[in-house]
Amino acid sequence: MAxxxxxxxxxxxxxxxISAAAVSKALHNDARISxxxxxxxxxxxxxLNYQPNHLASALRSGKSKLVGVIVPKTNSNFFSSAIHNIxxxxxxEGYNVxxxxxxxxxxxxxxxxxxxxYLQVDGIIVxxxxxxxxxxxxxxxxxxxxxxxxxxxxxxDLNVDYIGIDDYNSSHLIVxxxxxxxxxxxxxxxxYKRTRIYNNRIRGYVDALKKHNLPLDEELLIETNxxxxxxxxxxxxxxxxxxxxxxxxxxxxxxxxxxxxxLNEQNIKIPxxxxxxxxxxxxxxxxxxxxxxxxNQHPYKMGRIVADTFLKYSKETTIKxxxxxxxxxxxxxxxxxxxxxxx
Amino acid sequence: MAxxxxxxxxxxxxxxxISAAAVSKALHNDARISxxxxxxxxxxxxxLNYQPNHLASALRSGKSKLVGVIVPKTNSNFFSSAIHNIxxxxxxEGYNVxxxxxxxxxxxxxxxxxxxxYLQVDGIIVxxxxxxxxxxxxxxxxxxxxxxxxxxxxxxDLNVDYIGIDDYNSSHLIVxxxxxxxxxxxxxxxxYKRTRIYNNRIRGYVDALKKHNLPLDEELLIETNxxxxxxxxxxxxxxxxxxxxxxxxxxxxxxxxxxxxxLNEQNIKIPxxxxxxxxxxxxxxxxxxxxxxxxNQHPYKMGRIVADTFLKYSKETTIKxxxxxxxxxxxxxxxxxxxxxxx
DNA sequence: TATATTTGTTTAAACGATTAAGCAAATATA
DNA sequence: TATATTTGCTTAATCGTTTAAACAAATATA
Numbered sequence: 197m198a199x200x201x202x203x204x205x206x207x208x209x210x211x212x213x214i215s216a217a218a219v220s221k222a223l224h225n226d227a228r229i230s231x232x233x234x235x236x237x238x239x240x241x242x243x244l245n246y247q248p249n250h251l252a253s254a255l256r257s258g259k260s261k262l263v264g265v266i267v268p269k270t271n272s273n274f275f276s277s278a279i280h281n282i283x284x285x286x287x288x289e290g291y292n293v294x295x296x297x298x299x300x301x302x303x304x305x306x307x308x309x310x311x312x313x314y315l316q317v318d319g320i321i322v323x324x325x326x327x328x329x330x331x332x333x334x335x336x337x338x339x340x341x342x343x344x345x346x347x348x349x350x351x352x353d354l355n356v357d358y359i360g361i362d363d364y365n366s367s368h369l370i371v372x373x374x375x376x377x378x379x380x381x382x383x384x385x386x387x388y389k390r391t392r393i394y395n396n397r398i399r400g401y402v403d404a405l406k407k408h409n410l411p412l413d414e415e416l417l418i419e420t421n422x423x424x425x426x427x428x429x430x431x432x433x434x435x436x437x438x439x440x441x442x443x444x445x446x447x448x449x450x451x452x453x454x455x456x457x458x459l460n461e462q463n464i465k466i467p468x469x470x471x472x473x474x475x476x477x478x479x480x481x482x483x484x485x486x487x488x489x490x491x492n493q494h495p496y497k498m499g500r501i502v503a504d505t506f507l508k509y510s511k512e513t514t515i516k517x518x519x520x521x522x523x524x525x526x527x528x529x530x531x532x533x534x535x536x537x538x539x
Numbered sequence: 540m541a542x543x544x545x546x547x548x549x550x551x552x553x554x555x556x557i558s559a560a561a562v563s564k565a566l567h568n569d570a571r572i573s574x575x576x577x578x579x580x581x582x583x584x585x586x587l588n589y590q591p592n593h594l595a596s597a598l599r600s601g602k603s604k605l606v607g608v609i610v611p612k613t614n615s616n617f618f619s620s621a622i623h624n625i626x627x628x629x630x631x632e633g634y635n636v637x638x639x640x641x642x643x644x645x646x647x648x649x650x651x652x653x654x655x656x657y658l659q660v661d662g663i664i665v666x667x668x669x670x671x672x673x674x675x676x677x678x679x680x681x682x683x684x685x686x687x688x689x690x691x692x693x694x695x696d697l698n699v700d701y702i703g704i705d706d707y708n709s710s711h712l713i714v715x716x717x718x719x720x721x722x723x724x725x726x727x728x729x730x731y732k733r734t735r736i737y738n739n740r741i742r743g744y745v746d747a748l749k750k751h752n753l754p755l756d757e758e759l760l761i762e763t764n765x766x767x768x769x770x771x772x773x774x775x776x777x778x779x780x781x782x783x784x785x786x787x788x789x790x791x792x793x794x795x796x797x798x799x800x801x802l803n804e805q806n807i808k809i810p811x812x813x814x815x816x817x818x819x820x821x822x823x824x825x826x827x828x829x830x831x832x833x834x835n836q837h838p839y840k841m842g843r844i845v846a847d848t849f850l851k852y853s854k855e856t857t858i859k860x861x862x863x864x865x866x867x868x869x870x871x872x873x874x875x876x877x878x879x880x881x882x
Numbered sequence: 883t884a885t886a887t888t889t890g891t892t893t894a895a896a897c898g899a900t901t902a903a904g905c906a907a908a909t910a911t912a
Numbered sequence: 913t914a915t916a917t918t919t920g921c922t923t924a925a926t927c928g929t930t931t932a933a934a935c936a937a938a939t940a941t942a
Contacts, residue, residue, distance in 0.1 A: 204899085215921070216899080220899065247657065251603065252598055252897070252899040255899075255926095255927050255928070256899050313590060315605070484823075558892050560893080560930080564931090571888095571891080597897095598896095599930045601897075
């Protein structure tokens with residue numbers, strides 16, 4: 197078996213006895229190339245199974261038609277759905293999407309950014325890792341002169357576009373609902389304050405309590421990484437209090453799931469003894485027993501808007517990026533874990 | 540603000556008054572470049588914030604240092620864990636991993652392959668979509684002269700490496716366990732026979748029944764896509780039979796979850812009335828009530844072996860690929876949904 | 883001392899495509 | 913008929929890097 201060398205425009209040019217430039221133009225449907233030549237070129241390209249070399253065209257044109265996406269984990273419904281719609285939106289304009297995960301690690305996120313820049317991507321879309329506070333590496337993206345779009349987890353100081361939900365108001369929705377159900381001691385297993393979205397959820401929680409004239413008990417406000425394990429651990433701590441809460445609002449569904457496990461194991465009635473609310477509306481929330489009330493963040497819609505935002509810059513290279521927030525209204529999905537008064 | 544032009548090796552060369560070639564070699568630690576020059580080059584590169592242009596080096600060297608991964612969905616623990624270890628293994632050798640999803644669609648899988656080939660990846664790692672039967676596009680990868688590694692879902696006819704678990708034997712483990720628990724009418728909500736792993740699970744199921752002298756009832760053997768919805772639907776059908784099963788073995792955890800929901804909704808006691816077993820050991824299986832017995836496929840180990848297999852070819856370009864199966868023993872994780880006799 | 887080898891570098895071609903500039907032939911305009 | 917414009921192509925430079933080949937200077941060997 198002879199080593200198959202890849203077909204290049206030169207090969208096509210040789211067959212037809214025309215120049216490589218003519219082939220390139222024919223393939224790009226240049227107006228100055230005759231229909232006859234175009235047809236012949238397309239035919240030969242087909243016959244020789246010609247595949248354009250992306251590297252070469254990207255190098256010459258300075259556009260790689262690659263967009264990098266960095267998320268903490270692909271392993272959640274929110275991100276995998278959002279990515280799906282980002283892909284769909286960018287695909288239509290001929291962009292290829294590269295997905296990378298940071299695993300919530302700042303170091304991995306930096307490495308991913310370097311890798312993507314090294315690949316000469318035309319833009320980067322990011323939802324920041326929990327750990328990330330130092331914005332230097334993200335600034336490198338802006339310095340590289342390509343658009344940087346943030347979603348879900350962003351940072352004002354970056355001064356770039358952000359697409360997310362109204363976290364502050366979402367906490368209000370949750371607390372309103374729990375108060376309506378008669379809860380008076382509402383705990384919050386939250387994320388870390390340094391991350392904007394978690395800070396907003398905490399602020400919303402605190403302000404909503406105030407609004408309802410409920411005292412803020414520092415014992416009931418906990419910051420964590422929101423993993424299942426964190427949910428278990430913090431739920432055990434809450435149960436150990438002399439004065440237990442009658443509701444727990446976790447800022448993530450995975451943490452809520454951990455809490456649910458503990459409550460079930462200890463035969464604590466949900467929602468009668470302790471009501472439970474999560475955040476993110478992961479599919480399992482609807483499936484566990486009891487099903488967990490949660491907040492839907494519209495991942496599909498968000499993905500579509502993220503894609504459109506990037507495309508705006510790709511078409512108009514003159515626009516300068518600035519802090520430009522698009523905030524979607526989140527939806528509270530009420531389920532068994534918090535619904536005391538069945539109607 | 541002046542437009543920042545990217546630093547190239549030429550810029551470094553100019554600063555030091557040496558040739559671009561010398562810079563390139565210095566950066567690659569060529570033995571024929573003096574330590575003094577190397578040091579100076581590294582220093583200037585650092586100062587000018589030099590980032591190598593991957594496109595150019597890939598074009599010239601013919602190696603992109605990119606490996607493409609195609610999976611049905613990143614949205615499962617199995618794949619996201621496997622990918623994580625693939626990344627880790629390849630990262631050590633300087634490869635960058637591009638993740639794409641087929642969403643179980645044959646068309647999307649083909650598109651992903653084309654995209655990856657277009658990006659001049661040095662290899663492709665794939666777990667095939669359920670829909671895929673036509674292997675023509677996958678053959679294109681081999682024709683492109685780069686290694687193709689399959690895992691989890693492969694196909695003998697491709698004649699390439701495959702890393703997976705022993706599906707046939709896993710079914711035996713499951714049936715043995717259920718028989719041990721006293722089950723006599725074991726249903727199987729399986730995948731489609733055309734997909735090798737599901738075919739093997741079905742064959743294993745059928746043979747294991749035979750081994751235990753249990754009759755094979757065609758009513759109890761169902762082929763589906765193994766989504767949650769499929770699980771729900773097929774469970775309802777099984778419950779509608781005049782002669783209900785006393786155990787259900789679903790070939791995927793998502794389908795098992797759907798079945799579990801239906802059983803819970805209908806207040807059917809698990810495992811007393813109907814025992815339930817899934818496949819894949821997704822984290823939620825341990826968390827739902829009752830927890831679901833499942834089969835762990837060692838995603839981490841599998842990812843590591845997949846990476847090593849690719850690296851073998853990348854180092855020794857002369858080896859020709861052939862059907863080379865590495866089969867891991869899967870582990871049955873027994874949980875409440877099938878454990879009748881508590882010890 | 884004359885020759886061979888090693889060291890440290892430069893030169894120049896190449897990777898495969900794009901694109902500005904140029905040019906001859908065909909066609910249009912005056 | 914002379915000139916201008918359009919058409920359809922070619923030439924050659926270019927993107928940033930790698931690498932084979934060449935070569936002068938320094939060092940080793942005989």
